[in-house]
Amino acid sequence: MHATHRYDDIIDLPHPDPKRRPRMPIANRAAQFMPFAALAGYDDVLRRAAGEHDEAVAAAEAAGDADWGA
Secondary structure (H helix, E strand, O other), X not given: OOOOOOOOOOOOOOOOXXXXXXXXXXXXXXXXXXXXXXXXXXXXXXXXXHHHHHHHXXXXXXXXXXXXXX
16 A cells, blocks of 8 residues: 555644534433444343243252252
């Protein structure tokens, strides 16, 4: 690749401030880019599965099963 100098005249200029509206707070700007819940309900399924696993482990311990499926 070779170097180009197409933007040398503007590269060091300060970023312009908006004239009509104040800048958006950084916290609000960051919220725009937060991931959306692509897998709606997935957390609930994981919590339910973990609860079922914990119940199964507790039942196995209560029954004296120390083998853990090995």
